[in-house]
Amino acid sequence: MAEAGETGRGARIAALRDLRVLLDIVPAAKRAAPLLVGLGVIASLAETAGISLIIIFLYAALGQLDDPGAIARDFGHAATSVLQTLGGPAQLAAAIFGLIVLRGIIGYIYSRISLSLGARISEIARNFIHGRYLDVSYDFVRRHKQAELMEILGTDSWTVATAYNAFTRLIINVCAIAVFAVVLLLLSWKITLIAILCAGLVSLFLARLSRPVTQLGASVKAEHQSMGGLMLMTLQGMRAIRAYGRERAQHATFLKSSASARHSLTRMERLSAAINPATEIGYLAIICLIVGGAGVLEVDFHATLTIVALLYRLRPHLQEFESNSLFLAQSAPQLRAVRNMIDPEGKTFPEPGTLAMPDDYERIAFRNVAFAYDGKQALDDVSFDIPRGQITALVGASGSGKTTIVNLLLRLYTPESGQILIGDGDIANIRRDEWLQTIAVAGQDIDLVEGTVRDNVLMARPDADQAALADAYRMSGLTDLLAGLEYGDKDWIGQQGLNLSGGERQRVGIARAILRDPGILILDEATSALDTALEARIRKVLEERFAGRTVLIITHRLETVRHVDHVIRMSEGKVLAEGPPAEVLAPLSGPSLAAMG
Known part of the structure; x- marks a missing residue:
């Protein structure tokens, strides 16, 4: 199992390394990455602030936060400053609405930039690979199966954009988790420490659960490539197949390959499908543990309620972090195939020549x-x-x-x-x-x-x-x-x-x-x-x-x-x-x- 774990971590590291090299051909993607991360962090800050304000608003609307000392004791001095700045429930509601609008605008801007970049990355990767097929030596192309070349150009090239999006979201997830953690520490370091320890245990469990998924990524790619080869054989060899009465045999071979591809994909999707429920159950268990232990730790109910709300909103970020990390590991074979095709190392290229065609020769x-x-x-x-x-x-x-x-x-x-x-x-x-x-x-x-x-x-x-x-x-x-x-x-x-x-x-x-x-x-x-x-x-x-x-x-x-x-x-x-x-x-x-x- 340790070896499998190393394989999973190695796949993630390899995917990130290959992605970094591939993005050299798309300078705009590298330049936009800090902007996308910045937008994600601002959205996380707005979300965290909004959740905290909603809790304060509820108690303020019920008239339970009239005592500034009690506010400072239950929510911290920051909450007192917020109430003194904003005033009553109406101003709090306006601030909450503003944060929601801000987060929506940031999300829209992020989506526009991300979608535009994704389309551009896929286009450039696809064009670069197609150009490589035409400028590399004929001998290099001859040595590769057509199905492999088609898989890289028609399928794997799209993975670069998806992996880029997963990478930026991964950074945003980490930043969002850090923002939530800081706010949780301000509310109660004891509960935050318990949450971190429990989250670590859940993460370890999910890592063990996801190991087979990582290993199946290469298997699915190989099966798809094999099936693509059979598709080409059927279409290009149609005349010979019919002339020698090989229709049934060819179809039987294709059915076997198709079933194998389905089996590998189903296993991977089945394991992937188990990760989200496992993540949700794990983090809900943490929330229940914190609610049950709040009295023992002598944490005020108001602060406990805020912590629970923050942890609940933190859960999607943790789930997305696991999902993006898993996708990067799964996409390692595709990214490696694209990088190997784009990389000039190990390839020969026709000599372009520098002299003009002679007009006179014998x-x-x-x-x-x-x-x-x-x-x-x-x-x-x-x-x-x-x-x-x-x-x-x-x-x-x-x-x-x-x-x-x-x-x-x-x-x-x-x-x-x-x-x-x-x-x-x-x-x-x-x-x-x-x-x-x-x-x-x-x-x-x-x-x-x-x-x-x-x-x-x-x-x-x-x-x-x-x-x-x-x-x-x-x-x-x-x-x-x-x-x-x-x-x-x-x-x-x-x-x-x-x-x-x-x-x-x-x-x-x-x-x-x-x-x-x-x-x-x-x-x-x-x-x-x-x-x-x-x-x-x-x-x-x-x-x-x-x-x-x-x-x-x-x-x-x-x-x-x-x-x-x-x-x-x-x-x-x-x-x-x-x-x-x-x-x-x-x-x-x-x-x-x-x-x-």
């Missing part, structure tokens, strides 16, 4: 380039040239390293050793946006976003006019397809373009590359799903459109590359041969490289 050269995915070698000390203004074919069986070369050219990854040169300079030193502006890629497995054909093609050049779009549609063979769609290029194509066939998706990718109008065009098995006639027509159009530009064709089919200017033959991450097609392809026979070693 080739793109790979020199002794090596690269591995998770320890598995993909390229092993490869060197070759891609001549400028010529058509180069990169041929090899699946797994030979062709796609890795494309990823390196797109600067999705950085070579582990060696260099990729353009002219005499490394492409990593070229300004990244300028480099990517000169490249377009169309592939076998084209990456489409959920939206319309138009949305996907315009990713290449968002400012393109309708004439440029129509030209790209025509050259890619999309015109006839769009004519048959109800809304043309504004027809919704589904998640990852699943409403389109493989060949139609490839044509969208080709149209996107054409619209880019790049100086370097990469065709990665870009026409593999097209029929022979359409493939030949599109190939001819591309050769005419990009004549004199650098074109890199990735393929394993020999019949598609015999007309090119330059061939690079690869196998298992190594370059086997490089040169004119007649020399490189002459030793080979057959239409495919599938069995080539």
Whole structure:
């Protein structure tokens, strides 16, 4: 049990530490924290004064406080001063009303500031995380599950604002408790000491009760993330699930995960629900103890009544203190996930580059380039040239390293050793946006976003006019397809373009590359799903459109590359041969490289 307690305290400390770091991105929240705490303290002072005045008012209205000596004896000299200043019951009533109005105004101001800050904190955290996903290295994103990334962005980011509110309320609770304690000490130090000791015992009991809740916070997060992964699998893998008749099995797996999430959440909520009643019963027991012991301690009835009223109003602050403290412990996993994602430590970022794209260069050269995915070698000390203004074919069986070369050219990854040169300079030193502006890629497995054909093609050049779009549609063979769609290029194509066939998706990718109008065009098995006639027509159009530009064709089919200017033959991450097609392809026979070693 001691270990569990340490875990709970450690979670609270960790949550506060992570929250402090996260608030660095929201300076307004740090600046506003003292104001919010100050408003809370003023509200507590107004509440305490109001309760005390209500008791004095009741006795004054009944004519039982006419003797100043008795007032001083029962309520203290401060009460005598108040009565002498304010006068009779009417003035007391006005003062009480004023304090109530003041507390209401302060509460309204606090709520306005707190709600506004909460929305701002959530927005900034959400925007920061989304920006991090886009500026961190592609390899970092690839290594994380999509469900985890979605959980952090869509759910955990909101926790920062809630934790901030809990933190400020926690400070206010402490200040309110201190204010009430000072007033109680002025009335009776004996009863105050008893109340503090008893409250400490109740707090210890609640801490033991809340330990499992703290531990369940991480469990609930993990279950939600697992369930989110299954949701993504169902939606993204719908075609495969139905094609292989896995609907029932997939649903059974989801039901199991959903039940597990419900079980963890129910356990946490059940334990959380027990805390408020336990707190209320504990502090009501303290009040009863004080009422019963007031005679033994020789505390006047008037002062005892005031103490009871103050303790009763103190109870919500104590309950809120326990609740906010518990929430911070529960939110520790979410805050840690957000902090880890925002923190640049342990992440790599693409080199932005500082040099302009050279206007004149002879080739793109790979020199002794090596690269591995998770320890598995993909390229092993490869060197070759891609001549400028010529058509180069990169041929090899699946797994030979062709796609890795494309990823390196797109600067999705950085070579582990060696260099990729353009002219005499490394492409990593070229300004990244300028480099990517000169490249377009169309592939076998084209990456489409959920939206319309138009949305996907315009990713290449968002400012393109309708004439440029129509030209790209025509050259890619999309015109006839769009004519048959109800809304043309504004027809919704589904998640990852699943409403389109493989060949139609490839044509969208080709149209996107054409619209880019790049100086370097990469065709990665870009026409593999097209029929022979359409493939030949599109190939001819591309050769005419990009004549004199650098074109890199990735393929394993020999019949598609015999007309090119330059061939690079690869196998298992190594370059086997490089040169004119007649020399490189002459030793080979057959239409495919599938069995080539």
